[in-house]
Amino acid sequence: MKNRLLFLLRYFLFWYLFFFLGKVLFLLFNLRQTSELDLVSILKIFLYGAKLDISACSYLLVLPSLLVTTSVFIAKDVFKPIVKIYTIVFLVIFSFLIVADLELYKYWGFRIDTTPLLYINTPKEMLASVSIWVVVRQMAIFAVILYVFIKFYNKFVNEKVDFTVKSKIFYALIYLLLAASLIIPIRGGFGLAPINTGAVYFSSNEFANHSAINPIWNAGFSVLQTEAMSNPYKYYKEEQLQDEIKGLYTHSTDTTKVLKEQRPNIILIVLESFMGKAIEPMGGLKGVTPRLNKLCNEGVFFTRMYSSGVRSDKGLVSVISGFPAQTKASIIRYPNKTQAMPSIAKELNSNGYHSAYYYGGDIDFASMRSYITNAGFEKIVDMTDFPKSTYGAKWGVHDHYVFKRLLHDIDTSKGRFFYTFFTLSSHEPFDVPMNPVIEGNDENTQFLNSLYYTDSCLGDFIDSARTKAWWNNTLVILIADHGTLRLGVQNSYDFDRFHIPMLWIGGAVDKKIVVEKIASQTDLAATLLAQLNILPQKSFNFSNNILDNKNTGFAYSAYNSGFCFIQGNDSVAFDADENKVKYQSKNASEKVVNTGKAMMQFTYGAFLKMK
DSSP, X not given: OHHHHHHHHHHHHHHHHHHHXXXXXXXXXXXXXXXXXXXXXXXXXXXXXXXXXXHHHHXXXXXXHHHXXXXXXXXXXXXXXXXXXXXXXXXXXXXXXXXXXXXXXXXXXXXXXXXXXXXXXOHHHHHTTSOHHHHHHXXXXXXXXXXXXXXXXXXXXXXXXXXXXXXXXXXXXXXXXXXXXXXXXXXTSSSSSOOOGGGGOOXXXXXXXXXXXXXXHHHHHHHHHHHHTOOSOOOSOHHHHHHHHTTSSOOOSOBOOOBSOSSOEEEEEEETTOOGGGOGGGTOOTTSSHHHHHHTTSXXXXXXXXXXXXXXXXXXXXXXXXXXXXXXXXXXXXXXXXXXXXXXXXXXXXXXXEEEEEESSOTTGGGHHXXXXXXXXXXXXXXXXXXXGXXXXXXXXXXXXXXXXXXXXXXXXXXXXXXXXXXXXXXXXXXXXXXXXXXXXXXXXXXXXXXXXXXHHHHHHHHHHTTSGGGGGEEEEEEESOOXXXXXXXXXXXXXXXXXXXXXXXXXXXXXXXXXXXXXXXXXXXXXXXXXXXXXXXXXXXXXXXXXXXXXXXXXXXXXXXXXXXXXXXEEEEETTTTXXXXXXXXXXXXXXXXXXXXXXXXXXXXXXOO
């Protein structure tokens, strides 16, 4: 009996050490942020994080515990090879996830969950965001972790196992009870509610809380949550929920008209990662987007626009379909849902426009093709329509080539058109065909230079468009998909992460005004359709007409574990995993927090119901 119990203890400690050292590696990998923590906070990362580590270890102990029970009856040495194979399989999977999490956290700002599953069918494009050096480095770390822990397992666990001797049958009941009792540490104790990610949060510092999370447990929990397809946010009953969000979405006929033409041609340009902190007229850095800065004086400039989410797959749906981003899910992944959604393209197609979508990357990345097709775009142009000489080293076609193709297609088009171009070059790894303009070698500088490049391509496109006959009857809409964790933005809930530009220019624009009303990128659909006198904008249930004089405006933005909500002078950021308000503006009432919670529940519920 003693030998078997010692094995279970060693096996538990083996995995606990694995997760412990995984935390150490994460802290070392993010040394700049770790150095900002005091010693007590670092110790608490391991202390509080132990809750999920113990839960993860207990999950892994279930099968070995059951095998130990059966070993009482089997006097053969079959136990060791079975458990060894079981252990190595999970070591491979977990080591890979830990190494991937180290790099992904820098870009996403949250620990690994089901998000990578969105890109699993396009591994080439997924890897295109990182350099070869990063891939080689991470694979080397993976190999070292795997080698060290397999050797460690063999020496300190596997070699000490000897179950060739039968044990007393009475002991089988004890082992079985031990296996059953694992439900207690798996659930995190005797409480009514099982353990969740927020159980390890202990600090006002977001990085410290994230460091305490066990990435393997978090990924597994995220998979279960996704597969369950149930709403994790249940703050209100249905009647209360409707009361909380009442009045947020309104439509009236009192609209400020800004267009000369009722049915202009429309070019929608979605600018990858163009965040407000890089755009001077929005209070951002000087000299990064000089062409866009100048254009901001030439049309309708929306200065308080916020993205609905933090990734392109969510931003596109928000812009084109007026559908808000979810926290831990992405509706673009579900073609059966996206086919039921409204879209600007569908509405314009039915009103005599012909539509096309341009993207310099792989259109199959992140289920983009299914969404764009379901959204009603009649033509798709992607990287396969360009010669390989136009490709960057990693991601796809450089922006200036796609702008050139877009200009050519407009020149040769017949009839009224709605063309959408989603730019690419300002996405990692910031591979742009120009000499750096902004000095520096770090990733922030590379990002700024990529923005400068795309900005120059945009400026050249607009300059050429002005010379065309179709310009006088054309509206050009510029809007970003999201911001990033760069330029001093460190927290997932930082409002600067969501602050993006929207600008309407072109010969069809009748006014030069600055709109300071708070708005979301989901509001583009209703705003545009109202200008065109297309009444079905009411089918966009999550889209407000920004130029509706009776609408006061608000913005709801979702990140992986919570939301940011702005209405009037009040703003609040709330983390659902932690069940805690992360930021609240001065004098902001509890009503603002409650409305944000209601929006999180309501929008996620709408995602689940969409079919």
